[in-house]
Amino acid sequence: MKRTHTDDIAILDLALRWAPYGGVPSSEIWVAFGVSPERFYSTLAHILGTLAARGLSPEQRQSLEHLVLRHFRSPAVGRRLAQRTMR
Known part of the structure; x- marks a missing residue:
């Protein structure tokens, strides 16, 4: 799926x-975008480096960066990623 600027704004808003x-519950991510939490937070991390994020305050940007870091530091996410790479 090709993302648009509108999609990026919707991800930031959520x-x-x-x-x-x-953070966003996985059920909310699925209903809104039809993707896994890993894909959502990976996309969010990418968006934070684009023009779509230019309107964020420093506090908002920091809050979202912490969400991304917290998600990818989660032991459950680490186990799932490790299992995928071992296949």
Whole structure:
């Protein structure tokens, strides 16, 4: 699926809405975008380096960066990634 600027803004909006609660629940990610949490947070990390994120305040950017880091430092995510690479 090719993302558009509108998609990027929607991803940022959803992540910002859920940031105070520790991140977007996987069920919300699936309903909104039809992707796994890993794909969502990977995409979010990419978006933070694009023009779509230029309107974020420094606090918002930092909050989203922490969400991405927290997600990929999760032991469960680490185990899933390790299992994929061992196949």
